[in-house]
Amino acid sequence: MSYQWPLDVNDLFGERYPQMVGNGLPVPDVDAVRAAVTDMWADEPGGWVHEWSALAARYAEAGSHGLSALAYGWARFPTLADEAKRVALAHQSEQYLLAAPGFPVAFRRDVLDLPYRGGVTRVPVHVLTPPAVAGKGPVLLVSGGVDSWKMDLHGLLVTLCSHTGLPAVAFDIPGTGDSQVPMSPDGAEIVRGLIGHARTLGNGIVVHVGISMGGHYSARSGLAGEADAAVVLGGPVEAAFAHGRLARFGMDGIVGNALGFDRQPGHDDLFAALTAFSLRPLLDQDGQAPMLVINGADDVHVPQDDTLVFEGRRATEVHLLPGTGHCAVTKLPEVLGIISEWLPRTLSTLRAGPVTTVGPK
Known part of the structure; x- marks a missing residue:
C-alpha cells in the first residue's frame, strides 16, 4: 500500500x-x-x-x-x-x-526468513566486514531511517566498520526499502530475529546501532536488554510521536507510507498509529543494556526530550551536540569519534561477563 x-x-x-x-x-x-x-x-x-x-x-x-x-x-x-x-x-x-567488488570492505547480501506474527517474513541484509577482522568478535547490527535505507547509508557503514574494526549487518526497518511488512511496534519481533542471526556471525555479542527511525528500534533493543549494547543516533523515543510533530519536509507522508496507509491519513489517524511506538513502558523499567544516545540539539524532527530522557540512566552515555540537527549529520566525524571511544570501553565490560543469547521469539 x-x-x-x-x-x-x-x-x-x-x-x-x-x-x-x-x-x-x-x-x-x-x-x-x-x-x-x-x-x-x-x-x-x-x-x-x-x-x-x-x-x-x-x-x-x-x-x-x-x-x-x-x-x-x-x-x-x-x-x-x-x-x-x-x-x-x-x-x-x-x-x-x-x-x-570495489568496496573497501568484504560484502555479501543475505536473505533471511525471520519469525513475524506467527509466520515468517523475508528480510534482506547486507553484511560488511572490514579487512582487518580476524576470528570471531562482536557484530554491529545497523538499522537506517524511514527514508534513508541501508544502501543510502553505505558511506557511513563503511566508515563505521573502519572506525570500529567490526563487521556490520545492515537492514531496512519495517515499512521501508526491502522490507515486506509495514512499520509497526511489532517490528521489534523482526529485530529480535536479526539479533539472533547476528549472534551466529561472531562471538555472540551484538551491538545494535540505529539511525533516525532505526534509532527508535535500537533504543528499544537496548532498553529491553535484547541487544548487548545499543547506539541511538537521532532516534525518536516518545516526545517525537506527539500530536502534530510530523509536519515538516513531508515527514507526515513519509511516515504514513511506512505505516502502510493507502491514502493520506488525517493527523488524528497518524497520531493514533504512532502512539503505540512510545517507549515509555520500557523507560519506566531498568532492564537495559549499556547505551550511547546522540543527537543534534537543533533537530527539527526529534525533540531534545527524546535524547535528554536518557540522562541519569544506568549504563547510559548521552550527547546532545550543539550547532547541528537531525542525527548530527553535519558533525559526523565528532559522532564517529564518540562512538569509537565508547564502543571498546563498553565491549571490554561485556567480554568480562557472560554472553546472553537472545534468538528469534
Missing part, C-alpha cells in the same frame, strides 16, 4: 542538499538536478524521479556504479509511493551490487 501527497521539492532540496553532496555526489551534478526538478511525482522531464534517474543512468553508462547507486537512491526518495519509485529502487540495488 502506498500513496502520493503534496510535497514541495524546494523544501526537500533545502533540507537534504548537505546529505546529497556529503554522501559523495559531485556538487555540479546535484545542482543541475536541483535546477531541473519542478515536481515530485511527475514521471517525465522536470519530475524528481526522472531527473535523478537520468543522472544515475549516465553514471552507470560511465561505469561509475557507486555514484549511480547513490543517484538512484535519491530518485526513489523519499518513499516507494508509486511504480516509478519502485523501479528506481530496483535500479539502485542493481548498481549497488555492481559496485560491491
Whole structure:
C-alpha cells in the first residue's frame, strides 16, 4: 500500500542538499538536478524521479556504479509511493551490487526468513566486514531511517566498520526499502530475529546501532536488554510521536507510507498509529543494556526530550551536540569519534561477563 501527497521539492532540496553532496555526489551534478526538478511525482522531464534517474543512468553508462547507486537512491526518495519509485529502487540495488567488488570492505547480501506474527517474513541484509577482522568478535547490527535505507547509508557503514574494526549487518526497518511488512511496534519481533542471526556471525555479542527511525528500534533493543549494547543516533523515543510533530519536509507522508496507509491519513489517524511506538513502558523499567544516545540539539524532527530522557540512566552515555540537527549529520566525524571511544570501553565490560543469547521469539 502506498500513496502520493503534496510535497514541495524546494523544501526537500533545502533540507537534504548537505546529505546529497556529503554522501559523495559531485556538487555540479546535484545542482543541475536541483535546477531541473519542478515536481515530485511527475514521471517525465522536470519530475524528481526522472531527473535523478537520468543522472544515475549516465553514471552507470560511465561505469561509475557507486555514484549511480547513490543517484538512484535519491530518485526513489523519499518513499516507494508509486511504480516509478519502485523501479528506481530496483535500479539502485542493481548498481549497488555492481559496485560491491570495489568496496573497501568484504560484502555479501543475505536473505533471511525471520519469525513475524506467527509466520515468517523475508528480510534482506547486507553484511560488511572490514579487512582487518580476524576470528570471531562482536557484530554491529545497523538499522537506517524511514527514508534513508541501508544502501543510502553505505558511506557511513563503511566508515563505521573502519572506525570500529567490526563487521556490520545492515537492514531496512519495517515499512521501508526491502522490507515486506509495514512499520509497526511489532517490528521489534523482526529485530529480535536479526539479533539472533547476528549472534551466529561472531562471538555472540551484538551491538545494535540505529539511525533516525532505526534509532527508535535500537533504543528499544537496548532498553529491553535484547541487544548487548545499543547506539541511538537521532532516534525518536516518545516526545517525537506527539500530536502534530510530523509536519515538516513531508515527514507526515513519509511516515504514513511506512505505516502502510493507502491514502493520506488525517493527523488524528497518524497520531493514533504512532502512539503505540512510545517507549515509555520500557523507560519506566531498568532492564537495559549499556547505551550511547546522540543527537543534534537543533533537530527539527526529534525533540531534545527524546535524547535528554536518557540522562541519569544506568549504563547510559548521552550527547546532545550543539550547532547541528537531525542525527548530527553535519558533525559526523565528532559522532564517529564518540562512538569509537565508547564502543571498546563498553565491549571490554561485556567480554568480562557472560554472553546472553537472545534468538528469534
